[in-house]
Each structure stands twice: as C-alpha cells, then as structure tokens.
Amino acid sequence: MSSMYFSVGPQHPGSGHFRMKITLQGDIILNAEPDPGFVHRSVEKIAETREYLQNVPLIERQCLSDVSSVTLAYAMGIEELLGIEVPPRAQYIRVIMCELSRIMSHLYWLAILGIFVGHSTMFMWGFGDRDILITETAEKIAGARVSYSYIIPGGVRYDLPDGIKEHTMKTLDYFQGRLKEYDAIFFSNPIFKRRTKGVGVLSRSEAIRLGVTGPTLRGSGVRGDIRKDAPYAAYDELDFEIPVYSEGDSYSRSLVRFREMKISSSIIRQAFENLPEGDFKVKTRKKVPEGEVFSRVEAARGELACYLISDGTRKPYRLKMSTPSFRNLPGFSLMKGSMLADMPPIYMSLDYWPLETDR
Amino acid sequence: MSAVGNAFVGRLRSLVEKIVNVNPIRYLVNWSKLYSLWPVHLTTACCSVEFGAANCPRFDIGRMGVAAFFGSLRQCDLIIIEGTVTKKMAKRVKKIYSQMPSPRYVIAMGACAISGGLFYNSYNIIKGVDKILPVDVYVPGCPPRPEALAHAVLLLQDKIRKGRVNITKGE
Amino acid sequence: MNEAQIIDELRDKFGERIGTPERLRQHRIVVTVEKENLLDLAKFVKDTYDLNYAISVSGIDYPEQNKFVVVYHLCKMSEEGHLPLVLTLKVPVNRQTPRTPSLISIWQSVEWHERETWELFGIEFEGHPKLERLLLHEDWDEEFPNQFPLRKDFLLEDE
Ligand code: SF4
Numbered sequence: 001m002s003s004m005y006f007s008v009g010p011q012h013p014g015s016g017h018f019r020m021k022i023t024l025q026g027d028i029i030l031n032a033e034p035d036p037g038f039v040h041r042s043v044e045k046i047a048e049t050r051e052y053l054q055n056v057p058l059i060e061r062q063c064l065s066d067v068s069s070v071t072l073a074y075a076m077g078i079e080e081l082l083g084i085e086v087p088p089r090a091q092y093i094r095v096i097m098c099e100l101s102r103i104m105s106h107l108y109w110l111a112i113l114g115i116f117v118g119h120s121t122m123f124m125w126g127f128g129d130r131d132i133l134i135t136e137t138a139e140k141i142a143g144a145r146v147s148y149s150y151i152i153p154g155g156v157r158y159d160l161p162d163g164i165k166e167h168t169m170k171t172l173d174y175f176q177g178r179l180k181e182y183d184a185i186f187f188s189n190p191i192f193k194r195r196t197k198g199v200g201v202l203s204r205s206e207a208i209r210l211g212v213t214g215p216t217l218r219g220s221g222v223r224g225d226i227r228k229d230a231p232y233a234a235y236d237e238l239d240f241e242i243p244v245y246s247e248g249d250s251y252s253r254s255l256v257r258f259r260e261m262k263i264s265s266s267i268i269r270q271a272f273e274n275l276p277e278g279d280f281k282v283k284t285r286k287k288v289p290e291g292e293v294f295s296r297v298e299a300a301r302g303e304l305a306c307y308l309i310s311d312g313t314r315k316p317y318r319l320k321m322s323t324p325s326f327r328n329l330p331g332f333s334l335m336k337g338s339m340l341a342d343m344p345p346i347y348m349s350l351d352y353w354p355l356e357t358d359r
Numbered sequence: 360m361s362a363v364g365n366a367f368v369g370r371l372r373s374l375v376e377k378i379v380n381v382n383p384i385r386y387l388v389n390w391s392k393l394y395s396l397w398p399v400h401l402t403t404a405c406c407s408v409e410f411g412a413a414n415c416p417r418f419d420i421g422r423m424g425v426a427a428f429f430g431s432l433r434q435c436d437l438i439i440i441e442g443t444v445t446k447k448m449a450k451r452v453k454k455i456y457s458q459m460p461s462p463r464y465v466i467a468m469g470a471c472a473i474s475g476g477l478f479y480n481s482y483n484i485i486k487g488v489d490k491i492l493p494v495d496v497y498v499p500g501c502p503p504r505p506e507a508l509a510h511a512v513l514l515l516q517d518k519i520r521k522g523r524v525n526i527t528k529g530e
Numbered sequence: 531m532n533e534a535q536i537i538d539e540l541r542d543k544f545g546e547r548i549g550t551p552e553r554l555r556q557h558r559i560v561v562t563v564e565k566e567n568l569l570d571l572a573k574f575v576k577d578t579y580d581l582n583y584a585i586s587v588s589g590i591d592y593p594e595q596n597k598f599v600v601v602y603h604l605c606k607m608s609e610e611g612h613l614p615l616v617l618t619l620k621v622p623v624n625r626q627t628p629r630t631p632s633l634i635s636i637w638q639s640v641e642w643h644e645r646e647t648w649e650l651f652g653i654e655f656e657g658h659p660k661l662e663r664l665l666l667h668e669d670w671d672e673e674f675p676n677q678f679p680l681r682k683d684f685l686l687e688d689e
Contacts, residue, residue: 010448011432011455016402017448038448039404040665042481045679049480049686058477064405064502080555108408111415127415135412145504146408208607211584211639223611230557230614242611294558294603294616296585303612305585305603322586322603322643329642355405358665447667480686482679483667 003030008343010038018354020332020347024340032335032343040358047319052078052288057149059321063356064146066105068097069299070321071151073306076232076295078153081288081310087279090155091234095271096168097141097150098233098297099264103175104134104146105300106257106264109351113254114186116344117195122186129178133171140164155281165272172265179262187258196250200334200346203248210330214302215260216350219253221246226298238270250349257351286314301325301351325356379524388524392462393516394424396437401455404442406469406502413505420505423512432458437515440492442502443471443478444485456492462525464518466511467494470501477501533559533615536579544571549620560618565630568621572636575604581617583607584633587643589651591625591682598623598653600630602640623653632658652678 002025009019019035043062047055059074060067072094079086086094107130114122135145141164142148142157150157186192202212207220217224225242227235243259245252290312296305302324311317331350335343379388402410413420425437432455444452456463467488470476475486485491495518498511536559537551548571549562563571575581585603592599600621606613623630632655633640642664644655649664663670666679677684 010451011399011401016407017404037445037663037665037667038451039443039445040447040483041404041443041445041478042483042679043478045684045686046478046481061405061477064408108411111411124416127411128417131412131415131417145412147502204609208582209638211637217607222607222609224607225611229612292554294618296616303585307586307588307601307603309590318588318590320586320588322588326642326646327585327639330639445667446669446673450667482674482684482686 007035016354017358018352022335022340022343027339027341029335029338029340029343032332034329034332036329036354036357038358039355043359044319044321047316049315051286051314052153052316053286055316055319056152057147059319060147060149061355062321062323062359063299063301063353065108065353066101066300067147067149068094068101068151069297069304071149072098072233073295073297073299073304073321074308074319075151075153076297077293077306077308078284078288080293080295081291081308082153082284083289084154084282084284086155087282088234088276089278090280092271092275093141093156093160093280094151094233095235095238096268097138097156099267099271100134100138100141102264102300103261104130104138106261107134109257109348110182110186113345113348116348117192119186119189119192122182125178125182125185129175133175133178137164137168137171140167152281154284155279157281159280160275165275168268168272172269175265176262179258182258187255193251195342196254196345196349197247199250199342200338200349201247201249202331202334204246207248210333211327212302212331213327214299214324214351215253215256216302216328216331218242218244218256219349220248224303226296226303230296232295232297234271237274238267240267240270250345253349253351287312288314288316299324301353301356302327321359323356323359325351325353328352329357376524385524386520389520389522392436392519395426396424396464396512396515397426397435398437398439399432399435399455399459401438401452402441403444403448403452404469404471406442406471409502409505410439410441410468410508413508418505418509420509420512423509423516425512433460435459436461436463437466438463438492439466439468439508440472440488440494442469443476444488444491445483446485447483449485449491452488453491464495464515465492466496466498466508466515468498468503468508468511470499473497473499533557536615536617539578540571540575543574547571557614558616558618560620562620562622565621565623568619568633569631569636572602572619572633575617575619576636579606579617580608581606582637583612584637584639584643585616587640587647589647589653589680591651591680593625593682596625598625598628598651600647600653602633604637628653629656630654631656634658650678650680652681 004024017038021033023031111123111126142150204221288310292309305322307320309318472488496511547567551561581604590599602619604617648661
C-alpha cells in the first residue's frame with residue numbers, strides 16, 4: 001500500500017499555531033513530525049535589549065495560559081543574583097497565583113480536549129468555569145484577566161485586596177462540586193475512556209530517556225515534580241501530594257491533570273489559611289551583579305528552567321528559557337503506529353502550547 | 360468566451376450592481392450578511408486565549424451572529440488575526456485569505472496584529488497585519504478583553520450594514 | 531552524594547583535562563571542559579552519578595573572547611523524582627570554526643535543544659542526525675544570509 005503525506009495545521013481547528021507533518025499508510029500513522037516556529041517571536045533576543053523589569057511582560061507572553069510560573073522562574077533568578085530574600089507573605093501570594101494559573105491552564109486544556117474527543121459539553125463547561133471562577137479571582141487579585149505581570153523581582157506588585165480570601169474560598173467550594181461533575185460526565189465517561197485508554201503509551205524508561213516533563217512524565221509513573229523535589233516559594237511549608245499514574249497512556253496523563261486541579265485548590269486554601277502578615281515586596285536594584293543562575297519551577301506543563309547570565313549591567317547578557325512544551329516535543333513520536341483517529345487525544349494529552357516552544 | 364461575450368457579461372454585471380445598490384435591495388442584501396459571519400479558525404499567537412474565551416459561554420459572541428468556528432475555508436467570510444503574525448505564518452495567512460470567497464472581512468486583534476506590540480523590534484514578525492491584508496476593524500489591547508472583541512464584531516456589522524454591495528470580482 | 535564529593539571525584543579522575551569544578555551554590559556545580567574531552571566526561575558523569583536527564587542546552591556568545599560556550603544542564607531523574615542537583619557542563623567553542631561533538635549518543639533528550647542551538651547560533655554539532663531549520667522561517671537564508679540571530683553581532687533595529 002502506498003503511503004500518504006499531509007500536514008495538520010497551521011489552519012486547523014485546534015492545532016493552533018503549529019503544524020504536524022504526518023505520513024499515513026491506510027489508517028496507521030507511519031511518521032509524525034512536529035514543525036514548530038510559527039510563533040517564534042525572538043523573546044530571548046529582545047530580552048537582551050531591555051531592562052530586567054521590562055522583560056517581565058515580555059517573557060510572560062510566551063505562555064499566556066499559565067503566566068505566573070514563567071514570571072516566577074525569572075524573578076527567582078534575579079533575586080538569587082541580587083542576593084535578596086523575598087518576604088514570606090510574598091512567597092505565599094506567589095504560591096496562590098501559581099496554583100490559580102495552574103488550574104486556569106488545566107481548565108483550558110480540559111476544554112480543548114473535550115472538543116477534540118467530540119464532547120462539546122466539556123468544552124463549554126471548561127471555558128465557562130475558567131472564566132467565571134478562576135480568571136475572575138485572578139483579576140480581583142492582580143488587575144488583569146490573563147496577562148497580569150503580577151510576580152516581579154522582589155515580590156509581587158500589589159498586596160491582596162480586602163475580602164479576597166472569602167471570595168476565593170467560596171469559589172473553590174463551588175469548584176470542588178464542579179470537579180465531581182467533570183468526573184461524572186467526562187472522566188468516567190465510557191466513550192472517553194475507550195478513546196484514551198491504551199492510546200499513546202509512553203513507558204517509564206522511555207519517558208526519562210526522551211526527557212519529557214510535567215504531567216506527561218507523571219502519567220508514566222515517575223514522581224517528578226519540582227515543587228516537591230527542589231521546593232521554591234513557600235511550597236516546602238505546604239502539604240500536598242503529587243498524583244502519579246503508571247499506565248503511561250493518554251488517559252493517565254489526563255487524570256494527572258484532573259487530580260492536580262483538586263490538589264491545587266487545596267494548596268490555595270492552605271496558603272490562605274497560613275498567610276503571614278508583613279511586606280509583600282522588597283526594594284530591588286536595577287543593576288544586577290555579574291553571575292549566572294539556573295532557576296527551576298514547576299509550571300502547569302512541566303518543569304520550566306530559566307538560565308540567566310548577567311554582566312553587571314541593567315540588561316541581561318543572555319536569557320534562556322527551557323520550557324516544558326519544548327521538552328515535550330519528542331513526545332510526538334508516540335503517534336507513530338497509532339491510528340489517525342487517535343491523533344487528537346494523543347496530541348491533547350501532551351498539552352502542547354506552541355508559543356512556549358517557539359518563544 | 361469571446362471578447363463580445365465578455366463585454367456583455369461585464370455590462371450585465373455593472374447593471375446588476377446598480378440595481379442591487381438601490382436602497383431597499385442593498386439593505387436586504389447587507390442584512391442577510393450581517394448575522395452569519397463565519398470566522399476562519401486560525402490562531403496566530405497568544406491572543407487566541409481571549410478569542411477562545413469570547414467564543415464560550417460567558418461572553419459568547421455567537422449571540423451576535425458569529426457562527427461556530429469549525430467551518431471550512433470556503434464557507435468563511437471573516438478572519439480574525441489573533442495576535443502576532445510571524446514571517447513564517449504570514450505566508451500561510453496570505454494563502455488562507457486568498458482561499459476565502461469574497462466578500463471577506465478582517466479583524467486585527469491585539470497590539471501585535473496592529474503594530475507589532477511588545478515585539479516591535481523582533482527580527483521575525485510582521486509589524487502589523489495590515490501590511491499584508493486589508494483590515495476592517497482593529498481591536499487594541501494585549502490581549503484585548505473578550506468584550507472588546509464583541510465590540511469589534513458590532514463595529515464590523517455596522518460597517519457591513521452601511522457598505523456598498525460589490526459583486527464584481529476581486530473586491 | 532553531595533557536591534563536595536562529586537567535585538573531588540571529578541578532579542581526581544580528570545585532573546588537568548577539565549577546568550576546576552566550581553560550586554555556585556547549593557545543588558549547582560559548573561564544570562568547564564574542552565570539546566576533546568567532552569564525550570569522556572559526559573559518559574563518566576552519566577555512568578557514575580546516573581545523570582540521565584538533560585534539562586537544557588544553551589549557547590552563549592562572547593565576541594570579545596572570540597568564543598561561544600555551549601552549556602548543558604543535567605540532572606538525575608529516578609522513579610521518585612528529580613535529584614535537586616544540577617550539573618552544568620560548559621564547552622567553549624571557537625568562534626571561527628564553531629564545531630563540537632553532539633551528545634545525542636549519551637542523552638537522547640538533547641536532540642531538539644541542540645538543533646535549536648545550531649539554528650540560532652550556528653554551532654555545528656558533529657554526529658547530530660538532523661540539523662534542519664526549526665524555528666526560523668523558510669526564507670531566512672535569503673533574508674539574512676549567514677547570520678545567526680542570537681549571536682551578539684546580529685543587531686535588532688533599535689540597537
Ligand atoms: S497583543 Fe499581546 S496577547 Fe496579543 S498576541 Fe501580542 S503579545 Fe500576545
């Protein structure tokens with residue numbers, strides 16, 4: 001049988017700014033090769049021409065569905081070079097924002113996964129809840145819907161507003177109920193299970209060999225999470241678990257993210273309960289001393305590392321972001337040998353965000 | 360077709376156009392276009408997050424007559440450029456635009472699509488999508504709120520309502 | 531295994547063949563190595579400390595010193611998660627003939643990172659199976675012949 005070559009994207013419902021070159025034989029995918037670069041906006045180069053603080057909104061744009069972790073990695077790097085301690089209150093607020101954006105990103109993913117497997121209710125629910133519950137809470141705290149540049153070197157930009165604790169608690173209570181409904185309508189749905197169980201299996205050793213990260217790694221039975229392994233912000237003072245599933249298929253990767261939403265809500269609750277009083281930021285200098293730093297955080301899609309080199313001026317000498325989506329690129333080889341109809345669940349289970357790859 | 364035939368069709372076309380642009384008929388034709396705008400699903404950059412939100416239950420630009428965004432290119436008459444257009448994407452954007460039947464409309468969403476925005480000095484972007492496509496409505500913001508996009512749709516409908524009906528090729 | 535032990539062991543084993551291993555802070559060790567000894571060192575750290583997980587590969591341009599530096603960040607991943615230690619390998623590369631051996635035979639996961647570094651810095655990785663355009667657009671070579679965007683001599687418009 002002869003094979004057929006076609007490309008999925010960049011104009012394609014769902015794939016976004018991204019293309020996949022697929023070779024097909026009959027119904028079986030022989031080869032799937034990602035072709036990134038449609039949103040390469042040269043963030044790393046531009047960052048060298050702007051001052052440290054100006055770079056916060058710039059690097060935030062590389063992942064607009066999960067902004068807090070990106071800025072946190074960058075801010076942590078600068079703080080380490082400056083040698084300043086961030087006040088504990090700011091650390092807790094950072095945790096709250098990071099977990100909010102983790103939920104935000106996972107809901108976005110869940111909605112799109114829903115439409116990819118043909119479940120439009122999940123699409124509507126995911127997006128609706130994301131807007132009404134999480135985005136609104138973030139907006140109350142930080143003043144913008146998605147791009148809030150809230151975490152800056154030295155702390156956070158503003159203190160928490162009055163009454164936000166009650167609002168968030170109420171929201172999270174409601175969200176808990178919604179999660180149960182998601183489980184009932186989507187994750188326990190036999191059709192969804194059939195579409196994803198045993199599809200795109202990534203074994204444990206292969207996951208480590210390919211260097212994938214985040215929920216993709218944890219769905220393959222590896223308990224790798226920077227929040228626990230090399231704690232930052234206030235994560236070492238909070239009590240939470242890391243969901244791990246060992247099957248390594250699309251279903252277990254999805255379940256990891258689903259469980260994480262619940263755990264994130266509990267982290268936010270704890271952070272509000274234990275929130276210390278005090279300053280929310282400290283003064284920083286504009287000139288950063290010479291040196292290099294490698295800071296790692298756990299973003300919604302996996303480990304995000306920021307490699308920053310300073311030459312003692314007001315601008316970075318080199319800024320390299322090693323982003324989770326880029327590191328999950330080898331995961332596309334999972335599609336090899338599966339059926340064409342399995343491509344959407346596999347693609348979505350990697351939670352690929354093209355902007356993060358291209359920077 | 361022969362030259363005579365061509366000239367005849369041309370004359371016929373301009374005649375029809377004159378008739379169609381008589382007010383009540385023009386109004387009817389425009390009105391029929393107003394509430395069935397079919398956008399292409401082409402995400403070019405991070406504004407797509409807010410585009411997604413605008414399409415979904417809370418803001419729901421569907422109630423203004425923007426149809427679901429899963430149609431084929433040949434049925435679409437609206438293209439919303441969601442953010443930065445890089446040089447690699449620009450080629451595809453042009454190609455997609457040329458495949459859409461006319462009349463077709465363009466909304467440029469976000470600072471990047473208007474002028475380059477945050478990335479104004481990047482080496483890999485087109486500074487403003489109006490360098491490659493004729494833009495009807497600009498939506499400022501980084502990213503614009505979904506309400507702003509809804510407003511842009513209303514502005515576009517206003518433009519269509521007042522516009523002249525053009526039936527010659529290559530509008 | 532703590533950092534001091536690793537530093538001692540590396541110094542004992544490799545002596546003059548590598549630069550002095552340096553401890554930046556807790557959990558961060560930096561080793562500079564010439565490209566001739568890179569493969570030996572990489573094999574050694576992988577086998578001895580089980581650093582099986584490459585986090586990132588980056589390039590840095592130092593035009594005054596006439597060199598690029600290719601930086602590998604490595605860590606250990608086991609079933610129970612990451613080891614917090616990150617070992618950094620720095621490989622200086624001549625700026626006129628930027629070539630260095632690829633580490634893809636040791637860490638599969640450097641494949642895409644090396645390809646990106648090749649594209650944006652113009653550093654040739656010997657033995658890499660696929661050095662092709664990744665992020666830049668197809669007509670880059672016509673628009674900016676022989677230029678690499680992340681090098682310091684590539685200037686943006688307002689510089
Ligand atoms: S305008 Fe802002 S949000 Fe929109 S694409 Fe540009 S940077 Fe992204």
